[in-house]
Amino acid sequence: DTEVTQTPKHLVMGMTNKKSLKCEQHMGHRAMYWYKQKAKKPPELMFVYSYEKLSINESVPSRFSPECPNSSLLNLHLHALQPEDSALYLCASSQGQGGRGSETQYFGPGTRLLVL
Amino acid sequence: GQQLNQSPQSMFIQEGEDVSMNCTSSSIFNTWLWYKQDPGEGPVLLIALYKAGELTSNGRLTAQFGITRKDSFLNISASIPSDVGIYCCYSGGGADGLTFGKGTHLIIQP
Numbered sequence A: 001d002t003e004v005t006q007t008p009k010h011l012v013m014g015m016t017n018k019k020s021l022k023c024e025q026h027m028g029h030r031a032m033y034w035y036k037q038k039a040k041k042p043p044e045l046m047f048v049y050s051y052e053k054l055s056i057n058e059s060v061p062s063r064f065s066p067e068c069p070n071s072s073l074l075n076l077h078l079h080a081l082q083p084e085d086s087a088l089y090l091c092a093s094s095q096g097q098g099g100r101g102s103e104t105q106y107f108g109p110g111t112r113l114l115v116l
Numbered sequence B: 001g002q003q004l005n006q007s008p009q010s011m012f013i014q015e016g017e018d019v020s021m022n023c024t025s026s027s028i029f030n031t032w033l034w035y036k037q038d039p040g041e042g043p044v045l046l047i048a049l050y051k052a053g054e055l056t057s058n059g060r061l062t063a064q065f066g067i068t069r070k071d072s073f074l075n076i077s078a079s080i081p082s083d084v085g086i087y088c089c090y091s092g093g094g095a096d097g098l099t100f101g102k103g104t105h106l107i108i109q110p
Helices: none
Strands: A004-007 A010-013 A018-025 A031-037 A044-050 A053-057 A064-070 A073-079 A087-094 A111-115 B005-007 B010-014 B019-024 B032-037 B044-049 B055-058 B061-065 B071-076 B085-092 B098-100 B104-109
Touching: A004 A087, A010 A018, A018 A031, A018 A087, A031 A073, A044 A064, A044 A073, A053 A064, A073 A087, B010 B019, B019 B085, B032 B061, B032 B071, B044 B055, B044 B061, B044 B071, B071 B085
Parallel strands: A010 A111, B010 B104
Antiparallel strands: A004 A018, A018 A073, A031 A044, A031 A087, A044 A053, A064 A073, A087 A111, B005 B019, B019 B071, B032 B044, B032 B085, B055 B061, B061 B071, B085 B098, B085 B104
């Protein structure tokens, strides 16, 4: 099983709303990632969690708040977003435990976010 | 992060033709990954390469990790309509995330 699931698939929110994106994997992976992808562009790394601890924050605005409740779940809490934050948000996971293939990332289907 | 040089940017081919695309970098990497991404969907892993010179197949897809560790190619044989999409090379990996190409957009003409 190499499946990463994400919910919701689509999300429309106003600039004053608070919403959350969810990501789940049951592959025993210990590294999980959030990416933001604009149309026709490669994904941009936002956050990396390693063993449930935030290891990388790529200077993401505080209106994006990640959370890793356990090794299988990753959330991205959204608050007071701007229209330019509209994008495809991708979650990924990797083994993250060293050794061959440990860095290979498996992506979820993404959440298409529209901020009005 | 930095980007890989992926070419061609787009390909217009006839169904049944073979396809070849490649990625190059000025840096040495230990991993090369090829993904396919449909619009609005997440990238799907096609082939993973972990050793210089490694040649790996997945059905009609074949990819190779260059000997210099600075390049990789992906071939698709006997293309079919469902091969349409954007093919992306990714490299590196680990806690710093991935370095990625801009993608090759494959369009198949009937």
